[in-house]
Amino acid sequence: xxxxxxxxxxxxxxxxxxxxxxxxxxxxxxxxxxxxxxxxxxxxxxxxxxxxxxxxxxxxxxxxxxxxxxxxxxxxxxxxxxxxxxxxxxxxxxxxxxxxxxxxxxxxxxxxxxxxxxxxxxxxxxxxxxxxxxxxxxxxxxxxxxxxxxxxxxxxxxxxxxxxxxxxxxxxxxxxxxxxxxxxxxxxxxxxxxxxxxxxxxxxxxxxxxxxxxxxxxxxxxxxxxxxxxxxxxxxxxxxxxxxxxxxxxxxxxxxxxxxxxxxxxxxxxxxxxxxxxxxxxxxxxxxxxxxxxx
Ligand code: ADP
Ligand code: MG
Numbered sequence: 550x551x552x553x554x555x556x557x558x559x560x561x562x563x564x565x566x567x568x569x570x571x572x573x574x575x576x577x578x579x580x581x582x583x584x585x586x587x588x589x590x591x592x593x594x595x596x597x598x599x600x601x602x603x604x605x606x607x608x609x610x611x612x613x614x615x616x617x618x619x620x621x622x623x624x625x626x627x628x629x630x631x632x633x634x635x636x637x638x639x640x641x642x643x644x645x646x647x648x649x650x651x652x653x654x655x656x657x658x659x660x661x662x663x664x665x666x667x668x669x670x671x672x673x674x675x676x677x678x679x680x681x682x683x684x685x686x687x688x689x690x691x692x693x694x695x696x697x698x699x700x701x702x703x704x705x706x707x708x709x710x711x712x713x714x715x716x717x718x719x720x721x722x723x724x725x726x727x728x729x730x731x732x733x734x735x736x737x738x739x740x741x742x743x744x745x746x747x748x749x750x751x752x753x754x755x756x757x758x759x760x761x762x763x764x765x766x767x768x769x770x771x772x773x774x775x776x777x778x779x780x781x782x783x784x785x786x787x788x789x790x791x792x793x794x795x796x797x798x799x800x801x802x803x804x805x806x807x808x809x810x811x812x813x814x815x816x817x818x819x820x821x822x823x824x825x826x827x828x829x830x831x832x833x834x835x836x837x838x839x840x841x842x843x844x
Pocket of ligand 1: 626627628629631635640683684685686687689715753754755758759770771772773774797798800801805
């Protein structure tokens, strides 16, 4: 997943859980191997390569269902069918360049809300055979959820699973809340705010994570399926929700929608959030106001 994962257990006798922690890391690796577009034979690769309905794992189906839900709720700002567009921009590696308009249009062909659906028999159908799937905006969150499940099943009641700043908590930190730092989108290494939380998922999408500069303009990996270009409304969006897959996809969706429509979506959703607009203005949903601590 291109990041460092840290698991913390704060139950008494945490050392006895080392096998459970190993199993949780293994599970995240298994999820990555199902959902990465770069792993040969992954569900996502087989889906992208095939022109006919494909049977994939129950886990991938579950993620596609959440993706479809957020796609609908966001009016298509989140779309797991933009794999070709993501490949074209090439943020994953090498030396990315701004693609030509014509190439962007071609990569967007067939991309619309509902262009990837799951049939009742559990096969995945692409409206256009040409579509490629990208679960980069949700799979990491799902992998975090799977790790949390393994820890919880083993009886662990105070833990955090942190994948590069995206995380989910189990309980509190043995009596006090977990203190979650939110990275400042324009001052590297500085915190914008802190959230004092127990038992929730916290996921951030930011334009500073994977980006390049060309002609004085910052191009980043959060793409607007309606234009084919990086979304311009936000610097960063943090979502707090019950599980990390949902929070992950919602953070990407709110980012792409921009501060106004994004805040509206957050208010309608079973989630809270913090939005840093392109001009640096910060907005927080009501439910977050009691847990946010400013530096
Ligand atoms: P990360 O935590 O890895 O930085 P994010 O959750 O912020 O990832 O999501 C960014 C990733 O989501 C991109 O790298 C890409 O794979 C995918 N993505 C980008 N734009 C969209 C979009 N509009 N809809 C769905 N997925 C997207
Ligand atoms: Mg995301």
